[in-house]
Amino acid sequence: MIQTKQYSISKKEYTKIILLKRLKKSWWLYLSMLVLGLFHFQQFGEDSFSTFFSIFAFAYPLITFTYLYFWTNSKGHKPIFSKTDLSFDNDYLYFKRNDNETKLNPNSIQKVISNPDYWMLYISKGQFIYVPKHIFYTENDFDTFSNLINDNQ
Structure with a gap:
C-alpha cells in the first residue's frame, strides 16, 4: 500500500x-x-x-x-477543508478524514480532470474528490496513482 x-x-x-x-x-x-x-x-x-x-x-x-x-x-462545507490522508493499492483508494475512512474502487470514478496542480476525481456528476499532485513522496508513487486513475477511464 x-x-x-x-x-x-x-x-x-x-x-x-x-x-x-x-x-x-x-x-x-x-x-x-x-x-x-x-x-x-x-x-x-x-x-x-x-x-x-x-x-x-x-x-x-x-x-x-x-x-x-x-x-x-x-x-x-467545513468537512471538505479537513486534513485528508490518501493511501492506495492496485484495487482501492483509501481516503481518511476526521477519523472516517472511505474505500473507493477506481472503477467507480466516472471522470478525471487533470490540472497542472491537482486532479478532480468525479464519483458522480456533481461530486468530486480533490487530489493535489504534490502529495506524493516519490515520482514512482505519482506515476502509479496517475496510471491507476487513468486506466479505469
Whole structure:
C-alpha cells in the first residue's frame, strides 16, 4: 500500500474551482446576458422593461458568483477543508478524514480532470474528490496513482 502526504484544500482554492467550473459551463449565458443588457441599455430609463432587463443582465453574473462564493464558504462545507490522508493499492483508494475512512474502487470514478496542480476525481456528476499532485513522496508513487486513475477511464 502506498501512502501520501496529508493534504487539505483551502477555502480559496475550493471557491476558485467552483467558480471556474460554473464559468466554463455557463459562459455563454453570462455573455449573452451582458450583450442583451448592453442592447437594452440604450432605452435605460425610457422603457420600464429595458430598465429592468439592463439592471438584471448586469447584476445576474455578479449575484450568481457572490452566491457561489458564500455557498462554498458555508459551514456545511467545513468537512471538505479537513486534513485528508490518501493511501492506495492496485484495487482501492483509501481516503481518511476526521477519523472516517472511505474505500473507493477506481472503477467507480466516472471522470478525471487533470490540472497542472491537482486532479478532480468525479464519483458522480456533481461530486468530486480533490487530489493535489504534490502529495506524493516519490515520482514512482505519482506515476502509479496517475496510471491507476487513468486506466479505469
